[in-house]
Every structure is written in C-alpha cells, then in structure tokens.
Amino acid sequence: MVVTSERRGALAAGLTAVILALLGTPSAALAAALAAARVEPIIDMHVHALSADDQGPPPLAMCTPMDPMPTWDAGGKHQESFLEPFKHPACADPIWSPMTDEEVMTRTLAIMNRRNIIGVVSGRFALVKTWRAAAPERVLPSLMPDFPVRPGLSAELADAKKKGLITVLGELGPQYEGISPDDPKLEGLWAAAEANDIPVAVHVGPGPPGVAYMPGSGYRARLSNPLLLEDVLVRHPRLRVNVMHAGYPMLDATLALLYAHPQVYLDTGVIIYTQSRPEFYRYLKTLVEAGFGKRIMFGSDQMVWPETIERAIAVIDEAPFLSPEQKRDILYNNAARFLRLDAATQARHRAMGAP
Ligand SMILES: [Zn+2]
Numbered sequence: 027m028v029v030t031s032e033r034r035g036a037l038a039a040g041l042t043a044v045i046l047a048l049l050g051t052p053s054a055a056l057a058a059a060l061a062a063a064r065v066e067p068i069i070d071m072h073v074h075a076l077s078a079d080d081q082g083p084p085p086l087a088m089c090t091p092m093d094p095m096p097t098w099d100a101g102g103k104h105q106e107s108f109l110e111p112f113k114h115p116a117c118a119d120p121i122w123s124p125m126t127d128e129e130v131m132t133r134t135l136a137i138m139n140r141r142n143i144i145g146v147v148s149g150r151f152a153l154v155k156t157w158r159a160a161a162p163e164r165v166l167p168s169l170m171p172d173f174p175v176r177p178g179l180s181a182e183l184a185d186a187k188k189k190g191l192i193t194v195l196g197e198l199g200p201q202y203e204g205i206s207p208d209d210p211k212l213e214g215l216w217a218a219a220e221a222n223d224i225p226v227a228v229h230v231g232p233g234p235p236g237v238a239y240m241p242g243s244g245y246r247a248r249l250s251n252p253l254l255l256e257d258v259l260v261r262h263p264r265l266r267v268n269v270m271h272a273g274y275p276m277l278d279a280t281l282a283l284l285y286a287h288p289q290v291y292l293d294t295g296v297i298i299y300t301q302s303r304p305e306f307y308r309y310l311k312t313l314v315e316a317g318f319g320k321r322i323m324f325g326s327d328q329m330v331w332p333e334t335i336e337r338a339i340a341v342i343d344e345a346p347f348l349s350p351e352q353k354r355d356i357l358y359n360n361a362a363r364f365l366r367l368d369a370a371t372q373a374r375h376r377a378m379g380a381p
Contacts, residue, residue, distance in 0.1 A: 072325025196227025204244025271295030293325030
C-alpha cells in the first residue's frame with residue numbers, strides 16, 4: 027500500500043501512542059490514541075465499474091463543480107458540442123479520466139483503500155467481477171438487469187443472491203429510456219426485487235446535460251419527479267428503494283416522497299460534485315432540516331473520474347451545517363441500516379481502517 031500523507035499522519039499518531047505507553051501512560055490513553063488514528067469506514071452507495079471509454083474517448087475532464095453549466099447554441103453537431111466541455115474544461119483543476127479500464131479500477135480502488143471505503147459498485151457483470159476479485163472486502167456487487175424484463179428474472183436474482191453476486195439491483199435507468207418507474211413494463215422488475223429482498227437503486231434526476239439529444243436517448247427531465255415512484259412503493263411495501271441523485275432538483279417532490287414513505291432512502295449522487303457548493307448545500311440542508319438526516323446516504327457517482335470520490339467526501343466533511351454525528355450518518359450509518367449490514371460486518375469495516 028502506498029503511504030500517503032494521511033496514512034502517515036495516522037501512523038504517526040499510532041506511534042506516538044505506543045511511545046506514550048512505553049513511558050508509562052495508562053493503556054486507556056493508548057487505546058484512545060489508536061482509535062483516533064483509525065480511518066472511519068465510508069459506504070459509497072454509487073460507484074460505477076466502467077470502461078475508460080464509456081463516457082466518450084478518453085481522456086475526458088470533469089470539473090467539480092460544473093459551473094458554468096454547458097451552453098449549446100442549438101447549431102452544429104450536438105454530439106461534438108456535448109463532449110466539448112469534457113475536452114476543453116473551463117475549470118482550473120479538472121480531473122482527467124484514465125486511458126485504460128485497468129487504471130479506472132486501480133485509481134478508484136486506491137482511494138477506496140486509503141479512505142476505508144466500501145462501495146456498491148455497478149456495471150457490466152464482467153467488470154464488476156474483476157473489481158470484486160481485486161478488492162473482495164471493498165466491492166459490494168450491484169447488477170443491472172437486461173431490459174425488457176425477462177420472465178425468469180426472479181429466479182435469476184435468487185440464484186445470484188445465493189452466490190453472493192448481488193447486493194443491490196441498479197443503477198436502474200428507465201429515465202434514460204423515457205420510461206416512468208410506474209410503467210407496467212417495469213412491474214416484473216419491482217416484483218422480483220421485492221420477492222428476493224434485494225434493494226433497488228433508481229436513477230432519478232440529472233443525466234449529462236444535453237443527453238436527450240444523443241442518438242437513441244429517451245431521456246426526459248420530467249421523469250426526474252420522484253413521486254413517479256409512489257404507486258410502485260404502495261404496490262410493493264417491502265421494496266427497499268434508493269432514490270439516486272436525491273431526486274434533484276425536485277426538492278418539494280422529494281420531501282413529499284420521504285415524508286409519506288418512511289422506507290425510502292436517497293443517495294447524494296452526481297450532484298455532490300457537479301453542482302456548486304452553495305447549490306448542493308441548499309438542497310442537502312433543506313432535506314436535513316426537514317428531518318431526513320437518517321435517510322441520506324453518501325454516493326459519489328464515480329464514473330471514469332476516480333478522484334471525484336475524495337472531492338465528494340470533502341463536500342460532506344466540510345458542510346458547515348452538519349454535526350459530526352450527521353456526517354457519520356450520511357457517510358456510513360444510514361447506508362449500513364439500508365443495506366441491513368449486521369454488527370459483525372460493521373465491526374469488520376471499522377477494523378479495515380486500522381492504522
Ligand atoms: Zn450513476
């Protein structure tokens with residue numbers, strides 16, 4: 027493992043504790059110092075295992091935040107304009123995407139190791155399998171079923187769950203197909219997830235700006251309304267749902283959904299780094315002040331820009347309106363409850379951050 031400055035700090039704290047113990051300081055002090063040096067676990071509910079060219083030919087730049095948002099003059103070829111801000115970023119400190127699939131994985135896993143992150147990782151089966159083999163303790167596999175839903179899906183999910191191949195079903199993106207979550211075409215999917223007690227993670231909200239004009243895209247912004255999930259929830263009361271991207275920017279509808287349906291959780295998703303801090307904080311603060319701090323989960327939506335994970339963690343760490351307990355809830359505790367991780371698993375996650 028690479029010894030980073032943060033790790034070095036942790037090691038130094040641990041060493042100081044040992045020296046103090048040798049000098050005769052009570053062992054309680056040693057225990058406290060070692061605990062302080064431990065890296066607390068984080069659950070990232072929204073990681074993608076993608077190929078380097080999945081978002082377009084690499085390298086591509088990601089600005090955090092995307093400010094100003096892209097401008098299109100409605101002329102010329104849209105596809106080229108669409109990639110323009112990712113080729114010639116407007117920000118001073120963009121994250122440049124890796125050139126190979128291998129590097130997307132190794133750069134992401136290096137951050138997950140350093141920050142003691144356990145990630146719900148979704149993608150094509152083969153890629154998720156590769157990531158899992160590289161970091162079995164850190165990768166919780168999340169799979170996306172083929173669409174339209176096959177009749178045998180429930181049995182397939184049962185088998186995958188038994189083999190430990192699936193923790194979450196997602197990221198489900200019917201919005202990109204122009205399909206509302208309450209469309210009858212998706213009924214088999216919700217029923218299969220509920221029957222197998224597998225949580226679902228549903229894309230609700232922003233896609234890449236302009237994605238509605240990409241060939242084959244059915245994306246419609248109006249399907250960002252999280253209340254479109256309401257009939258699904260009522261029909262499937264045992265279904266666990268993660269509303270990804272926190273239903274942004276539909277704040278009122280998100281508040282209404284959370285209030286009426288106490289089983290619904292959110293992840294922060296891509297808005298944690300694409301929106302400016304004032305805008306993201308306005309959204310998050312309202313959700314927390316409305317009493318939903320126990321149902322917001324950290325999700326970085328890392329795609330092909332591994333370092334977005336650490337920039338996203340900083341957004342939570344530095345939120346001036348969150349208490350240390352609220353930050354821990356968002357970064358770990360809420361997701362642990364949503365995923366129903368047992369005490370032994372949570373203890374293992376804490377131990378994984380030992381210096
Ligand atoms: Zn995503």
